[in-house]
Amino acid sequence: MGRVVVTGLGVVSALGNGVADNLHNLRAGRTGIGKAIHLDSSFTERFLFGEVHLSNAELRTATGLRDTRGLTRTELLAISAFNEAVGDAAFTKEDLSDFDTALVSATTVGGMVETEAIHGDANTHTEPSEFVNCYRSGAHTLELARMFGIRGYTDTINTACSSSANAIMLGARLIRAGRARRAIVGGVDSLSRYTVNGFNALQIFSDEMIRPFDEHRKGLNLGEGAAYLVLEREEDAEGKRTYGEVRGYGNANDAYHPSSMSPDAVGVRGAISGALQTAGLAPSDIDHINAHGTGTQNNDYTELLGLSRIFGQVPPFVSTKSFTGHTLAAAGAMEAVFSLLSIAHGEIYPSLNFATPIADFGIAPQTVYRSGAELRHVLSNSFGFGGNCSSLIFSKV
Amino acid sequence: MYIRDLRCISPQRTFDGEGLFAEGPIVHSGSQYWAEEPSYAGVIPNGLLRRMGKSVRLATGAAMPLLTEHAVDGIIIGSTDGGMEDCHRFLNQIIEYNEGTLTPTTFVQGSPSAVAGGLALMAKNPGYNNTHANKGISFENGLMDAWLLMREGAAKRMMVGCVEEISPAQFRIETLAGFIKKDEVRADGLYLSKTPGAVNGEGAAMFVVQDVPEDAVAEIVDFDVISFPTMGDLLAKATQLLKRNGLAYSDVDGVMMGLSGDAGSDPVYHSFADAVLPGAGRLSFKNIFGESPSASAFATWYVAQLLSGREPVPMTVLRQAVKPLRTILIHNHYQGKQHGFVLMRGMGN
Numbered sequence: 001m002g003r004v005v006v007t008g009l010g011v012v013s014a015l016g017n018g019v020a021d022n023l024h025n026l027r028a029g030r031t032g033i034g035k036a037i038h039l040d041s042s043f044t045e046r047f048l049f050g051e052v053h054l055s056n057a058e059l060r061t062a063t064g065l066r067d068t069r070g071l072t073r074t075e076l077l078a079i080s081a082f083n084e085a086v087g088d089a090a091f092t093k094e095d096l097s098d099f100d101t102a103l104v105s106a107t108t109v110g111g112m113v114e115t116e117a118i119h120g121d122a123n124t125h126t127e128p129s130e131f132v133n134c135y136r137s138g139a140h141t142l143e144l145a146r147m148f149g150i151r152g153y154t155d156t157i158n159t160a161c162s163s164s165a166n167a168i169m170l171g172a173r174l175i176r177a178g179r180a181r182r183a184i185v186g187g188v189d190s191l192s193r194y195t196v197n198g199f200n201a202l203q204i205f206s207d208e209m210i211r212p213f214d215e216h217r218k219g220l221n222l223g224e225g226a227a228y229l230v231l232e233r234e235e236d237a238e239g240k241r242t243y244g245e246v247r248g249y250g251n252a253n254d255a256y257h258p259s260s261m262s263p264d265a266v267g268v269r270g271a272i273s274g275a276l277q278t279a280g281l282a283p284s285d286i287d288h289i290n291a292h293g294t295g296t297q298n299n300d301y302t303e304l305l306g307l308s309r310i311f312g313q314v315p316p317f318v319s320t321k322s323f324t325g326h327t328l329a330a331a332g333a334m335e336a337v338f339s340l341l342s343i344a345h346g347e348i349y350p351s352l353n354f355a356t357p358i359a360d361f362g363i364a365p366q367t368v369y370r371s372g373a374e375l376r377h378v379l380s381n382s383f384g385f386g387g388n389c390s391s392l393i394f395s396k397v
Numbered sequence: 398m399y400i401r402d403l404r405c406i407s408p409q410r411t412f413d414g415e416g417l418f419a420e421g422p423i424v425h426s427g428s429q430y431w432a433e434e435p436s437y438a439g440v441i442p443n444g445l446l447r448r449m450g451k452s453v454r455l456a457t458g459a460a461m462p463l464l465t466e467h468a469v470d471g472i473i474i475g476s477t478d479g480g481m482e483d484c485h486r487f488l489n490q491i492i493e494y495n496e497g498t499l500t501p502t503t504f505v506q507g508s509p510s511a512v513a514g515g516l517a518l519m520a521k522n523p524g525y526n527n528t529h530a531n532k533g534i535s536f537e538n539g540l541m542d543a544w545l546l547m548r549e550g551a552a553k554r555m556m557v558g559c560v561e562e563i564s565p566a567q568f569r570i571e572t573l574a575g576f577i578k579k580d581e582v583r584a585d586g587l588y589l590s591k592t593p594g595a596v597n598g599e600g601a602a603m604f605v606v607q608d609v610p611e612d613a614v615a616e617i618v619d620f621d622v623i624s625f626p627t628m629g630d631l632l633a634k635a636t637q638l639l640k641r642n643g644l645a646y647s648d649v650d651g652v653m654m655g656l657s658g659d660a661g662s663d664p665v666y667h668s669f670a671d672a673v674l675p676g677a678g679r680l681s682f683k684n685i686f687g688e689s690p691s692a693s694a695f696a697t698w699y700v701a702q703l704l705s706g707r708e709p710v711p712m713t714v715l716r717q718a719v720k721p722l723r724t725i726l727i728h729n730h731y732q733g734k735q736h737g738f739v740l741m742r743g744m745g746n
Contacts, residue, residue: 041496042495042496043496099633099634099637108508112484112488115488115491115492116492118488118570119488119489119492121569121570121573122485122488122565122566122567122569122570123489123566123569125573127573128570128573128574128575132570132573132574133574135570136477136478136530136532136690137477137509137530137531137532138477138530138531138532138533138535138690139532141531142532142624142734142735145624145625146624146625146734150624151623151624151625151626151630152623153541153621153622154531154534154622154624154735155529155531155534155538155541156529156530156531156532156535156538157527157528157529157530157531158479158508158509158510158528158529158530159510159513159526159527159528160508160510166527170542170545173545173549174541174545176549177545177548177549179541179545193491193496194487194488194491197487197490197491197496197499197504198487198501198504198505200496200498200499201498201499201500201501201504202501202504202505251471251525251526251527252523252524252525252526253471253472253513253514253517253522253523253524253525253526254517254523255517255518255520255521255522255523256518257518258505258506258511258514258515258518259501259505266523267523270523278551384510385505385508385510385511385514386508386510386511386513386514386515386517386526386528387514387517387518387526388510388513388514388526388527388528
């Protein structure tokens with residue numbers, strides 16, 4: 001079995017609908033975070049969000065579908081990014097419906113984005129709302145399978161903020177084991193009253209723009225979006241453009257606390273070491289890190305601790321959440337897309353809003369755009385509630 | 398892959414592994430088959446027990462005895478709904494308090510991943526940890542995950558399991574959507590029902606799986622899943638599954654069918670079996686366990702019992718097998734949309 005290569009990318013985020021717009025804004029150092037206008041929540045007055053700049057109506061039009069009844073924002077975002085990714089990989093209808101084409105997606109909020117509808121269906125409605133079949137996590141995956149005629153292996157992962165990193169990992173492993181020849185992997189989450197209230201209750205929102213890895217960071221900005229990658233066996237991808245390979249992956253649990261990270265960075269170190277091990281690489285081989293970097297006190301400290309312990313001299317690292325906000329189950333895949341764009345174009349996108357290093361470490365993320373960088377191996381981290389820690393390594397082909 | 402040990406809390410007396418077979422099944426009626434929960438004494442400390450949502454409690458109750466006895470390299474959970482009751486409690490607060498200052502407990506506990514994360518925390522297990530929330534094939538997804546790890550040499554022994562709870566909110570949603578029976582049907586007449594909808598079950602089935610046959614209870618030979626299949630797709634998948642394990646349909650002694658009492662989606666089980674397994678015994682399990690997204694985990698627990706020598710509960714036998722039950726194919730679908738196969742074999746053959 002040869003390498004697992006990435007032949008297609010699709011993304012919709014606060015930076016735009018499509019890889020091109022995202023890339024343009026990453027290079028320009030222009031954040032997508034701002035005042036949310038589509039999210040129906042009183043918190044839009046108090047906090048900033050990485051909202052996709054399209055209403056549901058605009059998203060419906062953008063998908064080009066005739067019948068969009070019963071599709072939630074989560075599904076619309078997923079369809080957009082999925083469509084771009086499989087188009088980018090030049091998949092035919094036959095490719096999509098082959099028994100050997102797998103779909104592994106991820107979400108946390110799923111159809112619960114339709115707060116009013118689910119509350120009504122669960123409590124007062126006598127007739128079901130149009131979203132009645134959409135609330136559960138697996139619903140969007142099933143919708144993608146139906147819409148695109150997927151007949152191979154399907155899976156939906158929910159490990160909170162590391163969900164789509166695990167989806168990518170699983171897709172690569174399915175291909176390596178011969179249980180799929182190609183896999184469309186990624187994740188989606190939309191801004192919802194459910195999640196916004198949950199994170200507010202946890203008191204981890206910043207009331208200003210997030211400042212990843214800054215001594216004076218105040219918390220995170222929530223974002224939304226979807227990202228999908230097309231993975232193929234290298235031998236099947238001959239003649240296709242490839243962005244890089246999925247070289248390594250690691251998953252570990254912090255086993256410390258339901259919603260915060262251990263002071264020893266057990267899970268962080270476990271995930272990164274696991275990724276280095278499956279990749280057959282040494283820490284010194286890593287040229288760039290797309291960090292989890294949520295901008296919370298707890299995450300950024302623990303992540304830097306883990307990185308310092310493993311790398312000693314930490315390679316240039318950034319948090320692209322300073323552009324998109326924290327997109328939860330979409331974050332791992334979105335940052336995988338950005339990592340692969342970094343490799344393919346030989347460039348590092350800046351980490352925004354940084355001023356002062358965290359005192360205990362004295363190290364700064366990369367804050368200016370850099371081109372002409374020869375990036376052989378890029379590490380991407382995703383850590384979630386429940387102690388779920390996952391790391392991926394993407395390499396130049 | 399082999400099942401080394403297993404535990405189950407279900408609508409039947411399954412926790413000790415004996416009751417269901419020794420005392421016979423509980424014949425439920427209506428559309429909610431509630432779990433027969435053990436006391437949890439000595440399994441979950443009282444202080445923790447009080448704070449747990451139902452899914453976390455069911456899963457912990459079934460998993461902790463196993464995690465105490467067996468060292469595992471990681472924990473994989475399938476759960477579509479997770480702590481759905483907590484989840485809806487939080488949702489209701491958002492509406493009722495118009496987004497006031499809420500407490501995060503139900504938000505954190507309401508996530509499906511809280512189960513696997515909580516087990517890692519309780520068992521102090523820093524290994525591989527994953528949660529599959531893929532509706533009706535989450536258990537098959539968990540098996541695949543564990544099988545891959547063993548094949549990669551990344552694990553020798555894993556915990557794989559599923560949990561689902563009946564929550565008032567989700568039950569109402571499923572009823573509105575037409576997936577739950579509206580008429581009162583007794584379990585022993587479930588498959589004669591001519592009405593749409595299934596009966597809702599709950600519980601947790603946990604397995605310690607390993608890559609070697611030593612001391613195993615049963616073998617999980619292979620598994621596969623498919624969404625929205627035609628009959629042709631189903632047959633092709635099942636044929637592929639058997640073929641890659643060097644088996645033919647004639648090697649299958651029994652088929653464990655996921656009949657749920659739903660007049661609309663039940664016939665496909667017999668059509669499938671008629672087409673390729675006409676001589677095999679036919680068994681069922683949802684008239685004792687009920688339907689849930691994790692139903693195939695209960696089927697797997699039940700089949701493991703049969704393969705290790707227990708007699709099937711009479712009300713689950715649809716057609717006696719001609720041959721002794723050594724190889725059993727579980728065929729289960731969820732609401733007609735997702736089909737899963739799990740192929741199991743006893744240890745003596």
